[in-house]
Amino acid sequence: MSKQGDFEAVRKDIAALLKQPGYDDGSAGPVFVRLAWHSAGTYDAETDTGGSNGAGMRYEAEGGDPANAGLQHARAFLESVKEKHPWITYADLWTLAGVVAIKEMGGPTIPWKGGRTDYVDDSKLPPRGRLPDAAQGADHIRWIFSRMGFNDQEIVALSGAHNLGRCHSDRSGFEGAWVNSPTRFSNQYFRLLLSLQWRKKILKNGIVQFMNYDEDTETELMMLPTDISLTTDPSFKKYVELYAKDKDRFFEDFSKVFDKLMELGIVRDASGAVTNADNVKGGYHS
Ligand code: ZEM
Structure with a gap:
């Protein structure tokens, strides 16, 4: 087990997990990127609901959304990392997995900060239908x-x-x-x-x-x-x-915009600490 907050140790274990000879094109990288994107892409700026905070895909309402079909493979791959570093939240793990995968596959370095929590505020759960429909224009x-x-x-x-x-x-x-x-x-x-x-x-x-x-x-x-x-x-x-x-x-x-996507709905103070994670109010559901 790594020390609480040792994201470097987590990054290494995500990178080591990318090579998956029996899976798709031999890499879990692409499906990690999609997991990170779908965890954040439910955000609605007007009502300040959705986004990566809360890791709502752990629950049927969001995880079972047909738009998220296939992402259970990404979540299952990442379980071994969560077991090894139990202090990391799923919300941080899934977003970090996307960032690490992009870099390891030859993409840009993307700034990433931790601090998301797995606290679920039921009043902020996103409804289904917020992700894009590929059949449209x-x-x-x-x-x-x-x-x-x-x-x-x-x-x-x-x-x-x-x-x-x-x-x-x-x-x-x-x-x-x-x-x-x-x-x-x-x-x-x-x-x-x-x-x-x-x-x-x-x-x-x-x-x-x-x-x-x-x-x-x-x-x-x-x-x-x-x-x-x-x-x-x-x-x-x-x-x-x-x-x-x-x-x-x-x-x-891409680096800037993926960072912006991962930060949707996350409010930080000057030190970078997340101030709207709500774990102070209620404790974790996870
Ligand atoms: Zn995707 N995406 N996406 N996407 N996407 C798929 C796969 C992947 C759309 C979409 O409907 C689909 C973004 C935007 C949009 C990735 C990343 C990002 C698939 C195939 C569909 C249908 C899913 C399957 O069958 O497994 C639409 C309509 C988008 C709006 C423009 C954005 C933004 C992304 C990240 C920044 C990735 C990496 C994949 C490949 C997943 C995999 O398993 O290989």
Whole structure:
């Protein structure tokens, strides 16, 4: 067991857990990033509800949301880290896992601070339906992400996470990976969005996505309808073009915006301590 607050020790154990030969593309990294994103992406700025504080996915109301299908694998992988460092909260563990995974897969360093608690304030539980629906378009994602406080540039930068991982027909119903190296963080997703011809395809389950068959590498890549909308909406498209040609700029902006995502709903004092975690009032449910 590590000392309370020794996040370095936790980081090391998360990094050591990423390699999973029998799982997907051999890495738990992408599903850790998605866990971190879905833990935070329920935030609603107006009512100050949702967000990573509280780790609500431990409970059926949020964990069993069809939007979170598949994330139980990420949570199960991380159980061994929680057992070894029982002082860390799930809310900190899940967000830190995303940050460590991005770095280990070749992405930018993302600032991260601990202090989230697992205290659940029932009046602040987010309703289902706050995460984006991939079958929709630009207006939908602009509406969903502006609720969290993100602008067009930030939405496009965040979408660059689709450089990682894949869609699973038994989770979201969509199928396939966005890029050829789905465990390597890069700006390839933006370059492929612009350079390949994406054709609409209706899958056997009736779901519509976009596909490209690359004769050279004999691989089929995919895009979600929401991904394609980043190239059909002029305001989004200018940032897709920017990030496709400037990888450093993408890494820099992604680092800032992922940090902002992880901090949604977290209030800190000047020393960085979380002041709105509510554990002082009530103790933990975990
Ligand atoms: Zn995703 N995402 N996402 N995303 N996502 C999937 C997978 C992954 C959308 C979406 O519907 C889907 C962001 C934004 C948006 C990741 C990270 C981030 C999948 C496939 C879908 C359907 C799930 C499956 O079947 O397993 C939509 C509509 C988004 C709005 C624009 C943001 C923001 C992310 C992080 C910053 C990652 C890493 C994956 C891959 C997961 C895996 O298991 O490989």
